[in-house]
Amino acid sequence: MYLTDQQINEMAQAVLTTLEVTPLSHTRKCEVAREHAIDEFGVNPNKTAVLLAVKKAGLGWESLTINTKQTIAS
Numbered sequence: 768m769y770l771t772d773q774q775i776n777e778m779a780q781a782v783l784t785t786l787e788v789t790p791l792s793h794t795r796k797c798e799v800a801r802e803h804a805i806d807e808f809g810v811n812p813n814k815t816a817v818l819l820a821v822k823k824a825g826l827g828w829e830s831l832t833i834n835t836k837q838t839i840a841s
Contacts, residue, residue, distance in 0.1 A: 768810055779827065783824040796824065797817050
């Protein structure tokens with residue numbers, strides 16, 4: 768079964784939420800994404816879906832970092 772874009776975005780949000788609280792290794796980010804899919808959707812996602820969710824979470828983290836730096840600078 769393939770995951771929808773929305774489900775992958777939810778996995779990414781789970782990683783990002785965890786990342787905001789504690790630093791994570793790449794392996795742990797993948798585990799968080801996989802665990803979220805299993806818990807919420809009852810699906811063991813394939814590697815590609817997990818890596819996409821982690822990549823999206825990384826982009827979200829970079830966005831938060833840039834916005835925070837801009838806020839502090841102004």
